[in-house]
Amino acid sequence: MDMALELRGIDKRFGDVHANKDINLQVRQGTIHGIVGENGAGKSTLMSIIYGFYAADKGDVLVDGQVLDIKDSKTAINAGIGMVHQHFMLIQNFTALENVILGAEDGIAIETSLDKARREMERLASEYQLNVPLDVPVEELSVGYQQRIEILKALYRGARILILDEPTGVLTPQETDHLFKVLASLKEQGTTVILITHKLREIMAATDEVSVMRRGEMVAHVKTADTNQEDLAELMVGRKVLLRVEKGEAEPGDVKLAARHISLTDAQGVKRLSDVSLDVRAGEIVGIAGVSGNGQSELLEALAGIRNIDSGEMYLNGETVTAGTAIDPEKVRQLGVGHIPEDRHRMGLINTFSAYEAFVLGYHRDASYNSGVLMSQKAMIDDCRAKMESWDVRPPDPFLKTANFSGGNQQKLVIAREVEQGHDVMLIGQPTRGVDIGAIESIHKRILEMRDAGKAILLVSVELDEIRSLADRILVMFDGIIVGEVPADKADERTLGLMMANIVPDEIKALQAEVSA
Structure with missing residues (x-):
């Protein structure tokens, strides 16, 4: 031919x-x-x-x-x-x-x-x-x-x-x-x-x-x-790769994260969230599926303290936050809620910073990085070097500008920074966006390890394979609302795809009615 x-x-x-x-x-x-x-x-x-x-x-x-x-x-x-x-x-x-x-x-x-x-x-x-x-x-x-x-x-x-x-x-x-x-x-x-x-x-x-x-x-x-x-x-x-990480059954505990009827309007007056409610328990991963731009980003940012909600309330690891309550990302972190942002360049990193400087962003006031009135550069560098080795960040150079790492290694820096803090709750947005297939395997294993250690995880991803592989329960968002919930074992691609277009199949409606009853 x-x-x-x-x-x-x-x-x-x-x-x-x-x-x-x-x-x-x-x-x-x-x-x-x-x-x-x-x-x-x-x-x-x-x-x-x-x-x-x-x-x-x-x-x-x-x-x-x-x-x-x-x-x-x-x-x-x-x-x-x-x-x-x-x-x-x-x-x-x-x-x-x-x-x-x-x-x-x-x-x-x-x-x-x-x-x-x-x-x-x-x-x-x-x-x-x-x-x-x-x-x-x-x-x-x-x-x-x-x-x-x-x-x-x-x-x-x-x-x-x-x-x-x-x-x-x-x-x-x-x-x-x-x-x-x-x-x-x-x-x-x-x-x-x-x-x-x-x-x-x-x-x-x-x-x-x-x-x-x-x-x-x-x-x-x-x-x-x-x-x-x-x-x-x-x-x-160049080596064998597990395309789907095996996971055991979840053992959900107490509710650690919740939203109750929250709504959010952006600076242009566009309503991004409408009457959204959800629960995430210790020891489970709740995934949110949906085509990009249907409110998932705004939901994560509201729960992380980046955006203010118009109405409703949020429960963040023991503390209730109502609309109008002063909240910010630092306060949310202090409550034991970590956030891996969807866009590492816009929210997760400063490209002109060295890796060790980027690694303490948001945690620069921690006692482990400070000695008296000054930050301890040695403590930051030593900690960064150890975490880079643990997370296989390449090259393992704390002094390299974050802009000079590949996208996958930049993502590892951001994920390692949040995970290593030991938060009880993790808000995770697009964890493997722009990440190599080998690194995806490693990141998925770490997320499941957090779940099995009793962490409550809310996972947003546009990758249906990722959601289906990791989540124990799956919520689907369309145009700022949650159109339904699917148990992991019922989450076939056809069902999720229809729900992402705001079409809820009869069998899912019946299942949801049974759960509600």
Whole structure:
């Protein structure tokens, strides 16, 4: 079969970082080709070279058998290469149709461009199952629709090779299933798809072939039918990896964390939480599932003392906090409630700080770090070094700026800082976001160890596999409300996916009624 795309000896450095090392890759025309690898493996750099964001230091890119000098993204687009980025590139107050033609207008007559685009969009929507409300502003559309718009943008510009970077991160399982149907339809029509994802289950479900990258090198090319998730994980990491951590039955104790009818409105006047109630007991993990942006972040921040609630009350490890009560993150920590924030860069770290300085953030007044009126630098450094070794933070250098650690090692710093304080309650947001598959295994084990030691854990994650693997009970949020609760043994992907779209199956309603009775 002819090669739609071929890379020969691609090499790229950023200073001392050797991002791509003599990469060779062949992608057959009309196939779905997966590319997997840990963070920092070089996947994004390689795709950026193909799409014209970066220029390779050495090597050739061939499209349809011809060497192509890709100077910029316009060159790539003209060659039939399209890319759907992990974070959508859409103008929120433009309609879907206006977003599609942006940058691809036919002269100054916008109405003519819109009419032409509408006809083409209707054809593409029918051919590839990509129906989108063309005249609705993007900000009013679901993330599933927004992703379809990104794909339509690429197809409208004539893409014959379509690159998708982590395309399912913000989709429900049902939206993911539809995306895979779209990709299969594109493949049937001769489009070549390159799928970059860290979700090995999706690689197995959607691709024909898969290439594995590790530390800037291409280490394997295999037919998907000839491999499995475990083998791919081992190729990515270089050792055996447990993809699902075994856990015993939970032994719940007293309620340590609770919310009672809390509501929260943000600074723009948008209601983010509406009448939310929940309990978390010692010795259990309660997971919150939902598509990103449905109130999970605001709930965690309210419980952590970062946001003020409008109404209701919270119970934090023995103390009741009502709406209007003065509370802040320091007071919450003093109550024995730890918080691992969802966004480590925005809330967990200061990138210009050294690791040992970052490791005491929020705990800098602790007696163990202070001697008299001055902080003890030696105590901070020694403690940081010991914790880095215990948590396998690489490199184990307390003086290295946090900005210079990989994303996974930054996350380990944040998690270790909170866990090692011995809090009774842990609020955990997206614990493995941007974390390598090998580190995920380690973090999951630590979370289960905390549960088994009697800690009460509230876990928020957009990764359904993570929620299902760790949680004992699962709450599902939609548009700032909790739409239902599912016991761990009933939490199949279909059920959770429907609930994430605010559709509660009858069997779950019956189960909840039985529990309430």
